[in-house]
Amino acid sequence: MYRKELENIYYKALNKVKATSLIKDNLFIKDDVLTIVGTDYPLKNYENVFVFGVGKAAYDMAKECEVILGDKIAGGLVISTSKGELKYAKHYTSTHPLVSEKSVEAASLLIDEVSKLSERDLFVFLLSGGASAMIEKPIDGLTLEDFTKISSSLLTSGIDIKALNTVRKSISQIKGGKLANHIKAKGEVLVLSDVIGDDLHTIGSAPMNNGQFPHHIIGNNGIALQEAEIYIEPKVDFTKIVTTTLEMSSEKATQLICDEIKKHDKQYNSFCLLFGGETTTVVLGDGYGGRNQELALRLLMTDCITQNISLLSAGSDGIDGRSNATGAFVDYDIYKQITNKNIEPKTYLKNSDSNTFFKTLGYDFVTGISGTNVMDFIIVLKK
Secondary structure, three states: OOHHHHHHHHHHHHHHOOHHHHHHHHEEEEOOEEEEOOEEEEHHHOOOEEEEEEOOOHHHHHHHHHHHHHHHEEEEEEEEOOOOOOOOOEEEEOOOOOOOHHHHHHHHHHHHHHHOOOOOOEEEEEEEOOHHHHOOOEOOOOOHHHHHHHHHHHHOOOOOHHHHHHHHHHOEOOOOOOOHHHOOOEEEEEEEOOOHHHOOOOHHHOOOOOOOOOEEEEEOHHHHHHHHHHHHHHHOOEEEEEEEEEOOEHHHHHHHHHHHHHHHHHHOOOEEEEEEEOOEOOOOOOOOEOHHHHHHHHHHOOOOOOOOEEEEEEEOOOOOOEOOOOEEEEEOOHHHHHHHHOOOHHHHHHOOOHHHHHHHHOOEEOOOOOOOOOOEEEEEEEO
């Protein structure tokens, strides 16, 4: 297996959409003028500058903001699942993927903080995937317990992220631009997209999108995969980003990817095929795993993994579903191990236990939380 090369390709894509690169390219200060994605803000026109953020990447993005802006930051609040402190803004660790008491407390704190801003203040708001679960204030009459039941049912139902966040917004007092309604100050929103098509009404359930503040996509799946393509292109006969909008069930995605592998396997001695997006899966059992590991499991059950082909299916956020893995590898040698250990892939698939399957064979891919999120990468390599 070309595991090391698959990892190199993955990290080339991932590092392109990490906080350091994204913030440095889109926010800087010179001669007391703050530039946010090409718009200049002379700081003499504002009393204070604040940094706010919500999402899996919010903490790392905020840290980079502090490096650039330093003590020009008067305060703010950043909510993420990371642990640690910020120097100039407050940091609150919330929960994901399920809404909890911490999510409700985080929402209340954030509403309080942004409500304090005056018309003479300026802010930068950092939004990334995962925000939907990290801040929540259910509509009046809906308890947190009821809200959690609805969210849990949706998460395991197999519906896509757009439909999921549409429901979330309808039962929330902070999503769908409702947080922005509390703000009098001027500011801009920097967005790391984790949804197909970069829909600003969907990312993080759009807490700031009330039409008042400019939103800028500064990182997404396509930007990441383009970097991966640049890296691997000189090393193989053919490279292609097949799609950055993979949005279908894991069964259909398996067929699509398998067809692409077979087509290019006949034409090229070596190639790299890159896929981006998010598949959907229905949880059938009480096992451990996620959509990336299930996709890898389904792919190994096809006939498209030939002797010189290996693949990696992995999430950019570092966590795949109900497991500590990021994703899983597949190659031709895995079939020998399946036979030697006398295990049946279908059994694990039926119990939604893909992580146990790959972990048993040593084919799980574990990175830990990445600090960013632009959906998933599926990398197919023939060498």
